[in-house]
Amino acid sequence: MSSFAASGxxxxxxxxxxxxxxxxPVTASYGALMRTVRDAGLLRRREGFYYAVFAGLxxxxxxxxxxxxxxxxxxxxxxxxxALGIVLTQIAFVTHEASHRQIFASGRVNDWVGRILxxxxxxxxxxxxxxxxxxxxxxxxxxxxxxxxxxxxxxxLTEDAAKSKGAFALITRNQGWLFxxxxxxxxxxxxxxxxxxLFDKGRVEHRYLELTLIALRLGLFVAVLFTFLPxxxxxxxxxxxxxxxGVYMGASFAPNHKGMPILENDSSLDFLQRQIIxxxxxxxxxxxxxxxxxxxxxxxxxxxxxxxRPALSRAREIVREYAATTGIPYTETGILxxxxxxxxxxxxxxxxxxxxxxxxxxxxxxxx
Numbered sequence: 001m002s003s004f005a006a007s008g009x010x011x012x013x014x015x016x017x018x019x020x021x022x023x024x025p026v027t028a029s030y031g032a033l034m035r036t037v038r039d040a041g042l043l044r045r046r047e048g049f050y051y052a053v054f055a056g057l058x059x060x061x062x063x064x065x066x067x068x069x070x071x072x073x074x075x076x077x078x079x080x081x082x083a084l085g086i087v088l089t090q091i092a093f094v095t096h097e098a099s100h101r102q103i104f105a106s107g108r109v110n111d112w113v114g115r116i117l118x119x120x121x122x123x124x125x126x127x128x129x130x131x132x133x134x135x136x137x138x139x140x141x142x143x144x145x146x147x148x149x150x151x152x153x154x155x156x157l158t159e160d161a162a163k164s165k166g167a168f169a170l171i172t173r174n175q176g177w178l179f180x181x182x183x184x185x186x187x188x189x190x191x192x193x194x195x196x197x198l199f200d201k202g203r204v205e206h207r208y209l210e211l212t213l214i215a216l217r218l219g220l221f222v223a224v225l226f227t228f229l230p231x232x233x234x235x236x237x238x239x240x241x242x243x244x245x246g247v248y249m250g251a252s253f254a255p256n257h258k259g260m261p262i263l264e265n266d267s268s269l270d271f272l273q274r275q276i277i278x279x280x281x282x283x284x285x286x287x288x289x290x291x292x293x294x295x296x297x298x299x300x301x302x303x304x305x306x307x308x309r310p311a312l313s314r315a316r317e318i319v320r321e322y323a324a325t326t327g328i329p330y331t332e333t334g335i336l337x338x339x340x341x342x343x344x345x346x347x348x349x350x351x352x353x354x355x356x357x358x359x360x361x362x363x364x365x366x367x368x
Contacts, residue, residue: 030272030303033322037304040318042311049310050103053094060087073230081237085187085244092122092249093293099130101306115206119213123221125194127205137305141278142263149262152189153182154346157262161352169353176347179254186246191218255282255338256298259345260331273328275302281316281332288335289313299330 037043064087067080094103098114101107111126118126132147139145143157155161155172164172171178198204198211225234260278263269269277282288282296289296289309297312300319307315323330333341 172353
């Protein structure tokens with residue numbers, strides 16, 4: 001237990017245990033697991049599947065644009081705004097898969113498809129996502145290494161929550177309950193932070209291309225809205241689209257690791273244990289995989305980042321059996337239960353925040 005903190009998952013989740021209580025300590029070979037997966041053909045590219053996904057998303061975007069034109073000056077446009085937020089999130093899932101080389105055999109083709117989709121369609125920097133997400137995959141839930149547990153509006157570590165002061169501490173102390181409302185602003189946050197990263201000093205791959213494509217995408221989108229819709233409706237459309245995008249993105253990534261064990265910065269866990277212990281799968285069939293873009297198979301995705309989405313469910317069976325044999329905890333739970341765990345965990349961390357109404361004078365007399 002010394003290798004990871006006690007802030008593990010909360011509540012009842014499905015966790016496999018060793019078949020033999022007297023089994024030897026975990027010294028499982030990732031190479032053996034990889035060979036089993038490769039021999040099963042699960043790392044083979046599935047380009048036909050992704051071409052179908054591309055076609056479906058293109059049709060969905062075309063349908064939304066057609067709906068916007070036909071509806072004209074109508075508040076039903078907000079339905080189109082919500083639909084656009086959903087489709088853009090699905091496109092972001094495909095961008096994520098391209099960044100992991102899950103789609104095409106060529107890394108270069110994956111990168112360019114991902115870059116165009118991220119910047120020209122979603123409006124987010126591909127460079128920013130690649131570098132941030134690569135660091136997360138290397139050391140998930142490890143202090144000082146995983147950017148996804150660094151404090152932003154939400155504090156994921158008790159030591160970060162304890163630093164909160166003033167009005168911000170009020171948010172931190174109740175951050176679990178405020179988590180989903182705060183996600184309505186996540187769409188703005190993702191756009192802002194990714195664009196800001198393109199102005200960083202040092203080498204930024206395709207800096208000016210990404211800035212140009214993002215500027216064109218966001219500028220044209222806003223221009224169209226405010227040209228063809230009344231002022232109030234244009235603002236409402238933009239707000240709904242960003243809110244739906246933010247909530248969908250945040251709700252898709254949050255169950256993956258939040259509330260799972262936090263590793264200390266000097267953790268010596270090997271790759272296999274690290275990826276399985278810190279990740280959480282979501283139960284469900286093909287519809288859950290479609291809803292979450294394959295992120296529901298988070299354990300398998302972390303073990304085999306370049307595995308195509310259609311192969312993840314089969315890999316799950318292999319990994320679960322392997323984890324049970326070697327005694328590595330394998331966590332899997334339902335969608336709603338996972339959100340309950342996340343809210344519980346964030347609330348527990350948030351209790352470490354300083355009370356903004358805490359009076360030093362009163363505390364002084366309390367200690368007397």
